Amino acid sequence: MTTTTEKGKILTANRLRDGEVVFLTHSGQWSENIDGAVLATEPQAQAALEARGKEDEHVNLVTGVYLFEAERRDGHVFASHIKERIRSLGPTVRTDLGKQAEGKGGHFDALQGV
Amino acid sequence: MYRYDEFDRQFVTQRVAQFRDQANRRLAGELTEDEFRPLRLMNGLYLQLHAYMLRIAVPYGTLSSRQLNTLALIAEKWDRGYGHFTTRQNIQFNWIKLEDTADILDTLAGVEMHAIQTSGNCIRNVTTDQWAGAAADELADPRPVGELVRQWSSLHPDFAYLPRKFKIAVTGSPNDRAAVKVHDIGLRLHLNDKGKRGWEVLVGGGLGRTPVIGVTVRDFLPEQELIAYLEAIMRVYNLYGRRDNKYKAPTPKWRSANCSASPHTSHRLNSRNCRAGRPRSRKRVPRTRISPIGSAPMSPPTASMAMRSSAYR
Numbered sequence: 001m002t003t004t005t006e007k008g009k010i011l012t013a014n015r016l017r018d019g020e021v022v023f024l025t026h027s028g029q030w031s032e033n034i035d036g037a038v039l040a041t042e043p044q045a046q047a048a049l050e051a052r053g054k055e056d057e058h059v060n061l062v063t064g065v066y067l068f069e070a071e072r073r074d075g076h077v078f079a080s081h082i083k084e085r086i087r088s089l090g091p092t093v094r095t096d097l098g099k100q101a102e103g104k105g106g107h108f109d110a111l112q113g114v
Numbered sequence: 115m116y117r118y119d120e121f122d123r124q125f126v127t128q129r130v131a132q133f134r135d136q137a138n139r140r141l142a143g144e145l146t147e148d149e150f151r152p153l154r155l156m157n158g159l160y161l162q163l164h165a166y167m168l169r170i171a172v173p174y175g176t177l178s179s180r181q182l183n184t185l186a187l188i189a190e191k192w193d194r195g196y197g198h199f200t201t202r203q204n205i206q207f208n209w210i211k212l213e214d215t216a217d218i219l220d221t222l223a224g225v226e227m228h229a230i231q232t233s234g235n236c237i238r239n240v241t242t243d244q245w246a247g248a249a250a251d252e253l254a255d256p257r258p259v260g261e262l263v264r265q266w267s268s269l270h271p272d273f274a275y276l277p278r279k280f281k282i283a284v285t286g287s288p289n290d291r292a293a294v295k296v297h298d299i300g301l302r303l304h305l306n307d308k309g310k311r312g313w314e315v316l317v318g319g320g321l322g323r324t325p326v327i328g329v330t331v332r333d334f335l336p337e338q339e340l341i342a343y344l345e346a347i348m349r350v351y352n353l354y355g356r357r358d359n360k361y362k363a364p365t366p367k368w369r370s371a372n373c374s375a376s377p378h379t380s381h382r383l384n385s386r387n388c389r390a391g392r393p394r395s396r397k398r399v400p401r402t403r404i405s406p407i408g409s410a411p412m413s414p415p416t417a418s419m420a421m422r423s424s425a426y427r
Contacts, residue, residue: 016141018211019165060143064161087163097194098164 006072008041010034011053012087013062021087021099022062023077024053030062032099034077034088034106039070076107085110118226125269126223129230133157134216141213158229159215168207168215169232170222171239174246174260174284175203176412184225192218201293202281203241204232230268235276237267237348241283243291247412253303254311256286257412259340263301266341273348277355280348281320295319295328299347304334311337317347323361 011024022030023037031037040046046067053065069080079085088106090098099105118126133153140150154160160167170185177185185205189197192214193207200206210218222228231238240263247255263282267273273280285292286303294300300316312334319328335343 014161014165017213019161021164057147060141063147083163090164 003074004072006039006041008039008070008072009046009049009067010037010039010070010077011049011065011067012037012084013053013057013065016060016063024049024056028052030056033104034070034079035075037070037077039072039077040067078108079106082110122226123223126228126230129157129228130216130219130223133219137212137216152234154212154215155233156230157215157219158232159212160233162208165209166212166215168210168218168229169200170205170207170227170229171232172203172205172227173264174240174242174257175244176246176257178225181225181227184221184227188218188221202239203244204239235278235280237270237273237276237280237282240264240267241281241292241297243285243287245291246286249287249291251289252286253288253305254286255412256284256292256301256303259301259303259313259337260284261412262341263344266344272345272352276348276352277357278360280351282344296321296325297328298351299344300328301340306334313337313340315343315347 013022013024013030014020015022015030020032022032023034025031025036026038038049040049050065050067053062056062057065068084070084071078071080079088085106085108086092089095089100089108089110090105092110095101136145136150136153139145140147140154145153151161158169158171160169185197188207189195192210194209198206198208207218219229240260242256242260243249243252246252246257246260263284267282280298282299282301283292283294283297284301284303285294288302290302292300294302294316296319298317298320300319302314302316304312304314306312313332314330315332315335316328316330318326320326331347332343
């Protein structure tokens with residue numbers, strides 16, 4: 001079976017109303033699941049992604065918008081930095097809490113590098 | 115234990131109303147995150163890795179059953195059914211919503227609690243031995259002095275913009291369950307040959323990225339001079355604590371290599387910056403001020419309450 005890998009950046013923020021960690025999707029919505037994130041591979045696309053996020057920050061949907069490096073492998077997004085893996089999953093000391101416990105976590109372990 | 119006085123009640127009520135307005139303005143886009151951040155932090159509301167977090171002070175770790183029941187209610191109504199008691203005797207709720215926070219603070223005010231000074235570069239919640247008042251080895255219950263320190267440090271205008279957060283712990287026991295050696299100021303009770311109370315004062319301790327054991331700068335401080343001495347320490351810290359590097363901020367002169375020995379610090383505290391040694395100093399806390407705190411019941415009343423929380427079932 002062939003593994004397809006795509007590298008790039010995805011946009012994340014916290015939803016203003018409740019602080020939930022969210023990721024910008026292809027349709028311009030914010031997903032709680034990292035697998036729903038749109039991956040921008042080219043610098044121009046990454047800049048456009050960031051600009052789109054800033055607009056939503058400006059209209060108070062989200063706060064703290066930033067890009068981070070990630071990979072998409074066979075449909076699943078893997079965050080390259082441990083901080084983002086933890087944000088995508090939930091507390092490492094209580095795996096029964098957070099996104100990972102609600103079926104909204106990423107398909108990786110927090111300590112698993114890419 | 116800590117009870118609101120009229121000033122506290124009015125102040126906290128006003129603060130909740132202010133925060134409700136601030137949060138609404140933030141949600142409406144009238145305040146930016148940069149403008150709102152210091153306002154929410156002044157009310158104990160962080161935005162952390164996973165979500166908002168609200169830290170609520172539990173002065174010297176003493177709660178009444180009514181207060182504990184209210185914390186359970188908050189957990190069930192506005193969080194996910196639980197909270198996290200911290201090592202410094204606060205409680206944190208980790209999944210609350212910004213839009214609910216003013217209602218939570220309002221509910222807390224109803225049971226004489228708040229989240230003020232649980233964040234930012236100020237004097238934080240004063241902590242003590244978890245067995246205070248009940249420990250067989252303690253010389254006296256440390257919580258009246260904890261309450262004195264709480265009253266002195268709450269909303270003190272000189273200490274609203276410190277170089278870094280500042281933590282004080284008090285113990286009445288020779289066994290350091292309050293971890294006074296790893297606090298910015300640690301107070302340990304001693305009795306002299308005549309049975310008179312005095313406080314050993316430790317400064318400069320801390321945990322975090324660079325753990326440091328505090329040093330004793332005064333072996334036996336008369337209780338009436340305690341507040342003057344604490345103010346002297348705070349003046350030194352305010353003057354010499356670094357504001358340019360938060361990781362080095364808790365490292366004022368007394369921790370640096372040249373003056374790690376306590377005599378230098380003691381000299382500074384006991385002469386130039388402290389008037390505690392002067393018998394007629396206005397900074398002396400009169401016994402009439404300390405005694406009512408000491409004679410007030412420190413252990414909260416117990417009450418039978420309806421079991422509202424599903425966690426009890």
